[in-house]
Amino acid sequence: xxxxxxxxxxxTDEWVKVxxxxxxxxxxxxxxxxxxxxxxxxxxxxxxxxxKKGGTAATVESVKAASDIIFPVSGKVVELNxxxxxxxxxxxxxxxxxxxxxxxLSNPADVDALMDAAEYExxxxxxxx
Amino acid sequence: xxxPHTDSEREEMLKEIGIGSLDELFTAVPxxxxxxxxxLPPALxxxxxxxxxxxxxxxxxxxxxxxxxxxxxxxxxxxxxxxxAIIQRGEFLTAYTPYQxxxxxxxxxxxxxxxxxxxxLTGMEVSNASHYDGAxxxxxxxxxxYHHFRGKRSRIVLSPAVNPQYRAVLRTxxxxxxxxxxxxxxxxxxxxxxxxxxxxxxxxxxSLVVVQYPDFFGRIxxxxxxxxxxxxxxxxxxxxxxPTALALLKTPxxxxxxxxxxxxxxxxxxxxxxGPYLGLFATKKELVRKIAGxxxxxTEDANGQRGYxxxxxxxxxxxxxxxxxxxxxxxxxxMALASAVYLSLLGKHGLRQVAELCYHKxxxxxxxxxxxxxxxxxxxxxxxxxxxxxTPAPVADINLHLLDHGILGGYDLGKDYPGLxxxxxxxxxxxxxxxxxxxxxxxxxxxxxx
Numbered sequence: 009x010x011x012x013x014x015x016x017x018x019x020t021d022e023w024v025k026v027x028x029x030x031x032x033x034x035x036x037x038x039x040x041x042x043x044x045x046x047x048x049x050x051x052x053x054x055x056x057x058x059x060k061k062g063g064t065a066a067t068v069e070s071v072k073a074a075s076d077i078i079f080p081v082s083g084k085v086v087e088l089n090x091x092x093x094x095x096x097x098x099x100x101x102x103x104x105x106x107x108x109x110x111x112x113l114s115n116p117a118d119v120d121a122l123m124d125a126a127e128y129e130x131x132x133x134x135x136x137x
Numbered sequence: 138x139x140x141p142h143t144d145s146e147r148e149e150m151l152k153e154i155g156i157g158s159l160d161e162l163f164t165a166v167p168x169x170x171x172x173x174x175x176x177l178p179p180a181l182x183x184x185x186x187x188x189x190x191x192x193x194x195x196x197x198x199x200x201x202x203x204x205x206x207x208x209x210x211x212x213x214x215x216x217x218x219x220x221x222a223i224i225q226r227g228e229f230l231t232a233y234t235p236y237q238x239x240x241x242x243x244x245x246x247x248x249x250x251x252x253x254x255x256x257x258l259t260g261m262e263v264s265n266a267s268h269y270d271g272a273x274x275x276x277x278x279x280x281x282x283y284h285h286f287r288g289k290r291s292r293i294v295l296s297p298a299v300n301p302q303y304r305a306v307l308r309t310x311x312x313x314x315x316x317x318x319x320x321x322x323x324x325x326x327x328x329x330x331x332x333x334x335x336x337x338x339x340x341x342x343x344s345l346v347v348v349q350y351p352d353f354f355g356r357i358x359x360x361x362x363x364x365x366x367x368x369x370x371x372x373x374x375x376x377x378x379x380p381t382a383l384a385l386l387k388t389p390x391x392x393x394x395x396x397x398x399x400x401x402x403x404x405x406x407x408x409x410x411x412g413p414y415l416g417l418f419a420t421k422k423e424l425v426r427k428i429a430g431x432x433x434x435x436t437e438d439a440n441g442q443r444g445y446x447x448x449x450x451x452x453x454x455x456x457x458x459x460x461x462x463x464x465x466x467x468x469x470x471x472m473a474l475a476s477a478v479y480l481s482l483l484g485k486h487g488l489r490q491v492a493e494l495c496y497h498k499x500x501x502x503x504x505x506x507x508x509x510x511x512x513x514x515x516x517x518x519x520x521x522x523x524x525x526x527x528t529p530a531p532v533a534d535i536n537l538h539l540l541d542h543g544i545l546g547g548y549d550l551g552k553d554y555p556g557l558x559x560x561x562x563x564x565x566x567x568x569x570x571x572x573x574x575x576x577x578x579x580x581x582x583x584x585x586x587x
Contacts, residue, residue, distance in 0.1 A: 048426055050426075052287060067460060069457065073457075074457040074460045076460070
């Protein structure tokens with residue numbers, strides 16, 4: 009399983025890449041493998057919207073189930089990757105290149121509460137496959 | 138009655154959970170609610186029951202004997218005998234929900250054909266496998282629009298000229314959605330509010346606008362400019378249609394409707410006291426992931442042969458569970474089949490012929506009724522096969538008089554529209570002969586003089 013070292017991870021299986029004050033968010037390789045083939049992707053927020061950590065960012069639907077993508081940080085949505093809604097296959101094949109949205113952090117300390125790669129790997133192992 | 142467990146199995150189960158009898162399972166239910174004492178007369182024999190029911194039913198009058206001028210959402214059309222013969226085949230009649238494509242190809246193909254026909258008739262890109270009836274289909278359009286805008290647009294604009302029952306069902310469906318306002322059809326507004334006036338209510342907070350075409354009063358309006366205004370505000374437009382009329386009129390797809398719903402009953406389904414009917418629901422491809430109910434798609438099996446499967450059940454609960462936005466997965470399979478058979482038998486030209494007969498006969502009737510002193514026909518534009526007549530007396534009184542002469546009169550609009558007391562909605566179809574229309578006029582004339 010692929011867990012890049014330069015990213016942060018949430019317990020709800022989102023990855024976060026922090027660049028200055030902006031967090032880019034997607035879902036992990038573990039998450040996509042658990043969901044299996046993704047057949048639909050839908051944003052639940054609009055650009056410019058203020059969002060809270062724990063809120064719903066999007067819904068992904070696979071042949072097995074529908075899951076919410078949870079905001080791992082609070083802030084303001086600055087960009088949506090609209091291409092995902094049309095090419096959701098990328099979530100399965102390239103989970104770390106297929107980002108969903110960018111959030112301008114309102115509370116940078118949110119990032120500190122996330123796991124690093126080693127912690128996330130352990131967290132995935134604990135849950136088994 | 139089929140009881141799947143034997144007595145000994147039951148005893149075993151009761152023992153397992155540690156109670157002595159089945160009754161003990163129900164002690165939480167107050168005694169008076171457990172099994173009410175039914176105050177029934179002694180049982181009759183089958184022969185006696187049949188005699189009693191036959192006597193009761195002989196009081197009924199049906200459109201087989203009566204001349205029918207009643208419409209208002211359900212219409213008296215001719216149904217070719219082949220429709221019933223085909224839907225009564227055991228393979229269709231007893232088929233259960235076609236989840237398993239390997240045993241349901243016939244049912245699935247029939248639904249696929251139905252969807253294709255409805256998409257063609259409405260000028261839309263996709264039709265689902267149907268809903269219960271026109272009213273529930275209209276309500277599903279409102280649910281779709283609400284979720285399309287993620288609940289952020291809180292207004293629905295409803296034309297007062299949409300079937301009153303559809304508006305009532307839509308309100309019931311949407312009553313659990315907090316902060317939603319439904320405007321446009323308040324009693325204070327004129328029932329004949331123009332679409333220009335209705336357009337003024339459409340703002341950037343509007344998710345959906347619902348109009349009817351031809352409207353509840355039978356009127357046909359060009360909705361092209363209206364559709365444009367709705368879209369300028371970013372809202373979705375739902376058009377409630379009569380499928381027969383679409384054989385004659387420009388399709389809603391052509392003037393930019395986002396969702397088309399309607400009652401499929403005119404397509405080969407008897408009026409049968411209100412059901413079972415058929416809810417038509419068609420939309421654009423871009424909204425296909427948001428439709429309720431089911432959709433049958435064409436695909437290829439492992440051997441490359443054509444086959445059909447249920448697909449894109451995006452809003453249903455078996456994949457989305459608690460995230461589902463609709464719990465509707467039922468469709469009117471048998472009624473959808475009936476309408477597909479009806480449309481196939483009539484063909485494009487046959488359906489147009491039916492629509493033309495309705496149109497011309499209705500116009501003949503309107504002209505003749507308009508000549509009767511005391512009766513005034515509302516003619517503020519083109520109409521299809523229904524029109525409003527102002528009557529010189531309460532509609533109920535006139536209808537009683539008509540019934541004495543074997544005529545089922547028109548719909549009493551005063552029941553739904555305060556201010557439209559003494560207004561009758563008259564429907565004419567291909568089933569009404571010229572003699573019937575002339576008889577109706579004679580009896581109305583006689584009423585006014587009597």
